[in-house]
Amino acid sequence: MLISACAAPPAANVEIGFRNPTAPIGGTSRFDKARFAGDWSTVACLGTCSTEVRYVVATDDVFVRQAEGQDTPYLISAPGVLRQMGGDETLVVMWIDEGFRTAAIGDADGRWAAILNRNRKAARDRITAATEILDFNGWDVAKLRKVEG
Template identity: 30%
Template structure:
């Protein structure tokens, strides 16, 4: 099944790209006086595969997506992953897709460029558990943040660990929202 990529999503993603580059757009969910740390031992090849969004901070480009699935794949170019993000509606059904690439810049820092978006956005993997089952992702400006899991349901211990990582990196846990899963 091919899902549409809606122009409204492109516009919103363009806004995300601008916001990620430092323009004042949308709130920051983290205390920027707190040092943010990405995962120094991140292995992009182990990150490949499907990730379910478990929780996120509200953002403009996902305003119409109560949930999401992110899929990363090998692109054939060293240091570059393919990206496929699928929006889920309130019942967990897919509604639209956007694709792109993620360039590994080292230390868990990816630069994500999505189709139709004029600039790349920083995507920092702040933590991934030893088995690459749960990940925490954010950005230095704190305008985005996600908890991802390989399965739609996340065990309580890994959810607690993911929340601790967000807190350690200065994120306001009271603004974190659970996502719809399939």
């Protein structure tokens, strides 16, 4: 009598992100590439975030994210939605204040999100608004941490 041993297949390496993947996420209709371009400081973060980042308009539909000595090009596929060229990351600018001073941005896959500000001293009301938007878009804001420059 032959008995074969059956083993369960190895478990897939599942990465749990900082965002509920069933929650809807969308880019802000207020997004304006020329006004969004420039230098930003990360004041709060989920996951791994660069403390300083710059967005540069390369062409009509291409933005370049400069962070930690690396330039990453993104195609602007919809207002506030930036798809990495030659990669799989999609950045979503979920909110930006009217003065383009504070923004809530994150990776659509839930690997990281950040509250960006034009300088290190963001107004409390704008930080609160950005945090509420992250929460609305399914992010685990209980894990949001302040970033010191």
